[in-house]
Amino acid sequence: MEDGEYESVLCVKPEVHVYRIPPRATNRGYRAADWQLDQPSWSGRLRITAKGQVAYIKLEDKTSGELFAQAPVEQFPSIAVESVTDSSRYFVVRIEDGSGRRAFIGVGFTDRGDAFDFNVALQDHFKWVKQQCEFAKQAQNPTPGPKLDLSFKEGQTIKLNIANMKKKEASTGNAKSRTSGNAGMNLLPPPPSGGKVSAQPPSPREHSAIGVTQAQSAVAPSPADATLPWPQLKSTTAVAADVWGDFATASGSTSGQTQQSSNWVQF
Secondary structure, eight states: OGGGOOEEEEEEEEEEEEEOOOOOOSTTOOOGGGSOTTSOSEEEEEEEEEETTEEEEEEEOTTTOOEEEEEEESSSSBTTEEEOSSOSSEEEEEEEOTTSOEEEEEEEOSSHHHHHHHHHHHHHHHHHHHHHHHHHHHHHSOOOOOOOOOSOOTTOOOOOOOHHHHHHHHHHHHHHHHHHHHHHHTSOOOOOSSOOOOOSOOOHHHHHHHHHHHHHHHSOOOGGGTTSOOOOOOOHHHHHHHHHHHHHHHHHHHHHHHHHHHTSOOO
């Protein structure tokens, strides 16, 4: 492409009608009612493209895409594209051929929305062109603005308010001390220093002695009842001796009964 510019498509409308228009007699503008709207001269597709800052209105065949006519638009609104005075669906477009010849034709859309899109596509393109021109001017002639100087001048100082920082640190320290105090209260007391903890389990004899001692401590009288006599528990050896004595008594009584029975006279 020329000058390395690419061609972009701005708008495509599948149906458009072209009319031959009579020459304008006055400066009041064109009227679509003066055209033969029921007999369009040509019907096809409309496509708006842009190449650089220039927009092109192209009238093409619906099937083959062959170019019927095109109208270059360098400014909008301008004489290249004008609206009619009695309708929003019709425009007057100035077409050009490669040899420099120009002609004015009428262009109309069946749908009012298509006419609105046609108008907006041209407006948006030339708004973009205006912005690009402004940016180019600013780049060529940059406006000198005041520079922001944040450096310290001679004799200037800066003050920091540390009081709030100290308060925050003190409140944080109190919260930590409270937390550590509460944690210390939950700890178990240490074992007595004089005692020794035996890791070995008690022997069977020690276990029985411990049981007897616990039983005696369970039935020990209170200080108020210290004057009353309290029965003493018998040791296991005494209980065993009594049991064997019962057996001995039983055996002795049996021998006596047999001895007495021998004194009876047998018949």
